[in-house]
Amino acid sequence: MSEETPMDINYVANLARIELSDEEKSTYQKQLGDVLKYFDKLQELDVENVEPTAHAFPRHNVWDKDEPRAGLPVNEALKNAPQSRQDQVVVPKVIEE
Amino acid sequence: MSIDSPIFKTATELSQNLQTGTVSSVEITQAMIDRVDAVDGQVHAFLHIDKEDALAQAKASDERRLKGQSLSPLDGVPVGMKDVIAVKDQPLTAASKILENYQSPYDASVVRKLKEAGAVVAGRLNLDEFAMGSSTENSAYGPTRNPWNLDCVPGGSSGGSSAAVAAREVPLTLGSDTGGSIRQPASLCGVVGMKPTYGMVSRYGLAAFASSLDQIGPFSTTVEDAALLLETISGHDSLDSTSYPTEVPSYSAELKNSAEPRVLGLPKEFFGPGMDKEVRASIEQVIEYYHSIGYQTKEVSLPTTDLSIPVYYVIATAEASSNLARYDGIRYTSRSERAENAVDVYAKSRGEGFGAEVKRRCILGAYALSSGYYDAYYLRAQKARTLIRQDFEKAFKEVDAILTPTSPTPAFKFGEKSGDPISMYLSDIYTISTNLAGLPGISVPCGFSNSGLPIGVQLIGKAFDESNLLQIAHAYDREHLYGRQAPNL
Numbered sequence: 001m002s003e004e005t006p007m008d009i010n011y012v013a014n015l016a017r018i019e020l021s022d023e024e025k026s027t028y029q030k031q032l033g034d035v036l037k038y039f040d041k042l043q044e045l046d047v048e049n050v051e052p053t054a055h056a057f058p059r060h061n062v063w064d065k066d067e068p069r070a071g072l073p074v075n076e077a078l079k080n081a082p083q084s085r086q087d088q089v090v091v092p093k094v095i096e097e
Numbered sequence: 098m099s100i101d102s103p104i105f106k107t108a109t110e111l112s113q114n115l116q117t118g119t120v121s122s123v124e125i126t127q128a129m130i131d132r133v134d135a136v137d138g139q140v141h142a143f144l145h146i147d148k149e150d151a152l153a154q155a156k157a158s159d160e161r162r163l164k165g166q167s168l169s170p171l172d173g174v175p176v177g178m179k180d181v182i183a184v185k186d187q188p189l190t191a192a193s194k195i196l197e198n199y200q201s202p203y204d205a206s207v208v209r210k211l212k213e214a215g216a217v218v219a220g221r222l223n224l225d226e227f228a229m230g231s232s233t234e235n236s237a238y239g240p241t242r243n244p245w246n247l248d249c250v251p252g253g254s255s256g257g258s259s260a261a262v263a264a265r266e267v268p269l270t271l272g273s274d275t276g277g278s279i280r281q282p283a284s285l286c287g288v289v290g291m292k293p294t295y296g297m298v299s300r301y302g303l304a305a306f307a308s309s310l311d312q313i314g315p316f317s318t319t320v321e322d323a324a325l326l327l328e329t330i331s332g333h334d335s336l337d338s339t340s341y342p343t344e345v346p347s348y349s350a351e352l353k354n355s356a357e358p359r360v361l362g363l364p365k366e367f368f369g370p371g372m373d374k375e376v377r378a379s380i381e382q383v384i385e386y387y388h389s390i391g392y393q394t395k396e397v398s399l400p401t402t403d404l405s406i407p408v409y410y411v412i413a414t415a416e417a418s419s420n421l422a423r424y425d426g427i428r429y430t431s432r433s434e435r436a437e438n439a440v441d442v443y444a445k446s447r448g449e450g451f452g453a454e455v456k457r458r459c460i461l462g463a464y465a466l467s468s469g470y471y472d473a474y475y476l477r478a479q480k481a482r483t484l485i486r487q488d489f490e491k492a493f494k495e496v497d498a499i500l501t502p503t504s505p506t507p508a509f510k511f512g513e514k515s516g517d518p519i520s521m522y523l524s525d526i527y528t529i530s531t532n533l534a535g536l537p538g539i540s541v542p543c544g545f546s547n548s549g550l551p552i553g554v555q556l557i558g559k560a561f562d563e564s565n566l567l568q569i570a571h572a573y574d575r576e577h578l579y580g581r582q583a584p585n586l
Binding site for chain 2: 089
């Protein structure tokens with residue numbers, strides 16, 4: 001699979017929301033191509049009728065008691081924000097004019 | 098440094114000395130701080146240590162003891178934290194530039210438990226950035242050096258946690274293990290390191306890497322100390338929905354049952370080519386010792402062994418790409434100054450803040466999850482994971498634990514593998530399947546190579562059977578105590 005369709009590094013880096021320099025792009029393209037070739041072992045495996053494992057010991061419908069408890073105070077929650085004002089995180093304008 | 102110094106004692110000995118009054122927690126903590134000052138310039142296990150806070154905790158412990166109000170055997174004993182485990186009002190960098198100025202607003206559940214037990218929670222320990230790596234060379238703050246040979250890596254990703262114990266800077270530390278990140282560095286540094294069963298220890302307050310694989314676990318110089326630390330941090334926690342509701346026995350009390358002989362499985366796929374000669378010889382001596390105390394060994398087969406690395410790297414990178422999306426330059430990480438619009442904030446902050454291995458893995462994970470590839474990679478890997486689990490289930494019908502080397506080689510040199518991701522990934526070949534199957538594993542030091550580098554043996558146990566696993570490990574360790582040998586620093 002990986003041989004037919006080499007990873008499009010620009011497309012995937014955009015999906016991952018990571019800006020890469022041209023040098024990084026060419027290094028990772030090659031390294032990740034090698035890794036994907038290594039992953040080809042998986043394609044040879046017969047997994048017909050095998051159920052996937054998401055967790056080794058799955059637990060379902062985990063509920064907590066419906067009791068109120070204190071959350072983080074706003075000033076604590078905001079203390080690591082790169083920019084904040086009036087108890088809110090400041091971000092660049094999202095809606096275009 | 099006098100041999101009588103607290104730094105050369107085990108946590109169990111320190112606990113006894115504290116109770117009999119021959120040493121105070123302030124003396125222990127001060128000795129630890131002095132040791133860090135003396136040797137950490139060479140080793141670089143610590144990213145940060147708040148000395149004032151550590152001594153204040155020690156003083157509070159001594160005051161409790163004087164009033165007869167000690168909280169537990171660990172009251173007054175220092176424990177260091179891998180820098181991905183949250184301690185309120187202390188930094189948590191995950192060895193990444195993107196969290197350079199982050200301060201945790203709350204305690205991880207393991208930290209809460211340790212504080213409730215009176216332990217002195219002190220020191221932030223180095224790692225591969227976001228726990229991604231096997232050598233601690235991926236730290237944005239410079240590598241940790243192996244205390245046994247400063248030209249060699251300490252292993253990773255919890256290399257700071259293993260090196261700090263090996264260098265006698267702190268008697269106990271916690272690390273996290275996603276594919277071997279506790280056991281492999283423990284082996285390379287000549288200390289004990291244990292990954293508990295998935296769900297045994299709460300992950301609340303651990304910076305997530307691959308959520309279905311991550312577990313927090315102890316480092317120490319002896320198995321006895323590992324039992325003491327593990328029983329303190331284990332148990333169900335409603336703040337982690339994958340935490341398993343199960344009883345936590347007193348592992349240290351149950352070590353007295355170690356004499357009972359068991360059956361150990363030797364997976365034939367692990368003893369093939371690729372294992373270093375000296376590692377093989379050392380493991381054979383361990384097997385011989387177990388025979389001499391009445392244990393039986395039996396060949397078992399884990400046919401999916403060669404799948405474990407590709408399965409792991411698909412699942413771990415997919416989960417990582419999703420988990421690390423939270424480091425977005427918006428809420429609690431550094432933000433790129435070049436960002437002009439909202440999407441720019443994400444891509445530029447992450448491009449500037451993440452190191453090479455983290456970028457590679459996030460991109461690989463995004464690819465494995467992307468439209469058109471999900472079935473071929475992620476879903477297929479999850480199905481292969483089922484086969485890996487079934488291999489272990491079958492083997493455990495015949496044996497009580499599985500014995501393997503922890504790492505195919507002793508510690509390697511800096512730069513030896515860092516340019517070649519696959520060669521680095523292969524250093525986890527013996528540890529990785531344990532995480533995929535969710536099982537507990539422990540690395541116990543079992544000797545040294547001719548060049549003086551430590552070698553470790555791995556024991557893998559049945560799910561939630563930590564007590565038996567520790568007993569089996571203790572049966573070897575109490576007669577050998579390689580972890581108590583200290584490097585010359």
